[in-house]
Every structure is written in C-alpha cells, then in structure tokens.
Amino acid sequence: MPEGPEIRRAGDRISRALVDKEIVKSNFYYVRIKxxxxxxKNKNIKEITTRGKAMLIRFKNGWTMYSHNQLYGRWTVNLNTTKIKSTRALRVVFKTKKHTVRLWSATDIDLLPTSEEHEHSFLKKIGPDVLNESCSYKLIEExxxxxxxxxxxxxxxxLDQTVFAGLGNYLRSEILFDAKIHPDDRPFDLDKTRITQWAKSIKNISHLAYKTGGFTVSKYIADRNKxxxxxxxxxxxxxxxxxQYECLNCKxxxxxxxxxxxxxxxxxxCQIQTGKIKPSR
Structure with a gap:
C-alpha cells in the first residue's frame, strides 16, 4: 500500500497537470459516485491536497473528490498522445488540452461538498498528517x-492512523530504527530524551521519503548497498x-x-528494549 509520502508525491504530480488548467473532459466510472x-463533470480544479493516505481534489464549484488508494489504487499522468494498455479497472479520468490523469482500481472514492470534508468517515477520525507543516515535533511528542x-x-x-496519518509498514521500521526504539517499547517506558528523538524521527524520515521517492537513507548509503x-x-x-543483512551502524x-x-x-x-538496557556506571 502506498504510504503518505507516495500519495503526497502523486498529489504534486497531478496538481501540476490539473490545477488551474481547463478540464476539457472528465469521466467518473465508479458506481458509488455515479x-x-x-x-x-468537466469542472475545473482549484487545488489538490492530501491527508495521510487520502487525496482530496477540490473543484472550483465547492465540491471535493475524496479517494484512498488502499492496496490496489493507482494514479497515472500521461500526455494525451500516449497509448495506454492496462488491465486495471478505470475509475476516474480528467483530461486537459495536454494531459490525461487516470485513477485505476481504487475502491474508496467519494464526492462531497468541500465544506463537509471534516465529516467524512475516514477523515474525521485520523490523526495529524506528519508531512504537514502544522504537525510540529512538539505536537508529535504530545x-x-x-x-x-x-x-x-x-x-x-x-500504524495507527488515529495517532498519525500517513505512516505505514516501511516507515514504521525505518522510523523506529532511526530513533533506536524497540518495536515492543511504549512511550510510557521511555524518558523525554528518547521521546523527543522518536518525534524527530517520525517527522524527518517521513520527509526524507517524500523528497526522495521512498528512500529512507542517503544516496551514498543506497548506492553502497546497491x-x-x-x-x-x-x-x-x-x-x-x-x-539478515548487516546493520548499517553496528554490523x-x-x-x-x-x-x-x-x-x-x-x-x-541498536534497538534494545527498555528494561534490557544496562545502566551506565
């Protein structure tokens, strides 16, 4: 399943193709929104944003298309001249004079007034999106x-989306390693210094994955591993x-x-469980 950074990057890519462009044609094939x-239909798009793993396409007429890719959904952006061959189920199409944007295979799509986004069953229960500027280290610690x-x-x-929106399986492993937190530890078990480091790792590793397209190590390390x-x-x-590979830090x-x-x-x-750490003398 794509995680928050991948959905944010998809939103950026779709925004460049659609926002403030004339939508010459759009089609909605998904039964739930038909x-x-x-x-x-054929309405121009004001902005595209994401909340965790959800994407929100806001139209200039005050409506929003919500989508969640779940396991199989996928967005594509192509020039209109590109010939497409796919066995996926086509859900939504937006076409400008230059590009065609398609959503494939997703099964969680909805249309609702923009003013009612906060009442959507998924959006109203998720926590802050760690990629948003408003989600500070302090908020994460809290x-x-x-x-x-x-x-x-x-x-x-x-992995609990009610705690933080956008984190998933690969980010979980990478964040906990970066923060040196054992997966069975609880915040209750940790001192403030370790909580602060954990909060920083949640924010920093997520941003690194967003900037690099899913990489959570430096280019130097990735090249060396390759x-x-x-x-x-x-x-x-x-x-x-x-x-079964060697740890990058301790072998x-x-x-x-x-x-x-x-x-x-x-x-x-590197990630010794609290209670098994030997006290320093």
Missing part, C-alpha cells in the same frame, strides 16, 4: 505521550526488507518480527 458525477496512546507498543502506534548486491526493495532502506544482523501479518525489521543491537 449518481453525483454531473455536479463535478500525541505519543497522551493518555490515549502512551501505553501502546511502538509497533502498534506507528553495489553490495542488494535489490532496490532493500538498498533504499536502513532496515526494512534488509532481514549486527537485521532481525524480523511479525505483528499480525505485517513484518517489522529492526536491529537487535
């Missing part, structure tokens, strides 16, 4: 240490999908834990 398509969340394991918190024979799915990360072997059916990769030496 009865309201005339409200926004969320982690709140009575609602402070006794939940890090492995759970990092030269060592690692595939793309692992060389662009520090621990995620690097199970220990990366280990894997399963929570439900979702994997979490971590370094057992």
């Amino acid at each position: 009865d309201r398509e005339e409200i926004v 969320r982690l240490t709140s009575k609602t969340f402070h006794k939940k394991k890090a492995s759970t918190l990092m 030269e060592n024979g690692e595939p793309r799915k692992s060389y662009r990360h520090a621990v995620f999908m690097r199970y 220990s072997r990366i280990e894997r834990k399963w929570y439900g059916k979702r994997k979490l990769d971590f370094c057992p030496s």
Whole structure:
C-alpha cells in the first residue's frame, strides 16, 4: 500500500497537470459516485491536497473528490498522445488540452461538498498528517505521550492512523530504527530524551521519503548497498526488507518480527528494549 509520502508525491504530480488548467473532459466510472458525477463533470480544479493516505481534489464549484488508494489504487499522468494498455479497472479520468490523469482500481472514492470534508468517515477520525507543516515535533511528542496512546507498543502506534496519518509498514521500521526504539517499547517506558528523538524521527524520515521517492537513507548509503548486491526493495532502506543483512551502524544482523501479518525489521543491537538496557556506571 502506498504510504503518505507516495500519495503526497502523486498529489504534486497531478496538481501540476490539473490545477488551474481547463478540464476539457472528465469521466467518473465508479458506481458509488455515479449518481453525483454531473455536479463535478468537466469542472475545473482549484487545488489538490492530501491527508495521510487520502487525496482530496477540490473543484472550483465547492465540491471535493475524496479517494484512498488502499492496496490496489493507482494514479497515472500521461500526455494525451500516449497509448495506454492496462488491465486495471478505470475509475476516474480528467483530461486537459495536454494531459490525461487516470485513477485505476481504487475502491474508496467519494464526492462531497468541500465544506463537509471534516465529516467524512475516514477523515474525521485520523490523526495529524506528519508531512504537514502544522504537525510540529512538539505536537508529535504530545500525541505519543497522551493518555490515549502512551501505553501502546511502538509497533502498534506507528500504524495507527488515529495517532498519525500517513505512516505505514516501511516507515514504521525505518522510523523506529532511526530513533533506536524497540518495536515492543511504549512511550510510557521511555524518558523525554528518547521521546523527543522518536518525534524527530517520525517527522524527518517521513520527509526524507517524500523528497526522495521512498528512500529512507542517503544516496551514498543506497548506492553502497546497491553495489553490495542488494535489490532496490532493500538498498533504499536502513532496515526494512534488509532481514539478515548487516546493520548499517553496528554490523549486527537485521532481525524480523511479525505483528499480525505485517513484518517489522529492526536491529537487535541498536534497538534494545527498555528494561534490557544496562545502566551506565
């Protein structure tokens, strides 16, 4: 599933193609919104924004198209002259004089007045988007240490969209490694210094992934991992999908834990669980 950084990058790409451009043609094929398509059909677009893994396309007539890609949804942007071959189910099409933007396969799409976005069943329950400027380090710390969340394991918190919007499986592993937090630790178990570092890692790793297209290590490290024979799915990360590879920091072997059916990769030496850390003398 694409995570917050990937959806934000898709929104940027779609914005360049559609915002303040004349929409010469649009089609809405998804059954759930078919009865309201005339409200926004061929209407120009004012802005496109994201909240976590959700995308909001706001039309100039005061309506919004909400979409969530979930596992299979995908946005594409092509020149009108590009011939498209796909077996995916086409959901939505926007066409300008130059580009065609398509949403494929998604099954969570809705049309609603922009003024009622906050009442959408998904949007009203999610936490702050860590990529937004309004989501500060301080706010992240406050969320982690709140009575609602402070006794939940890090492995759970990092996927709970009501805590932070946009985090997913690869970001969970990468953030916890960067912050040196064991996946079974809870904010309740940690001192303020470690909470502060955790908050910074949530913000910084998410922004790095957004800027680089899913990379959570520097180009130097990624290139070095690639030269060592690692595939793309692992060389662009520090621990995620690097199970049994050497830790970039200490050369220990990366280990894997399963929570439900979702994997979490971590370094057992860098991410020692609280209570097992030997006190300094």
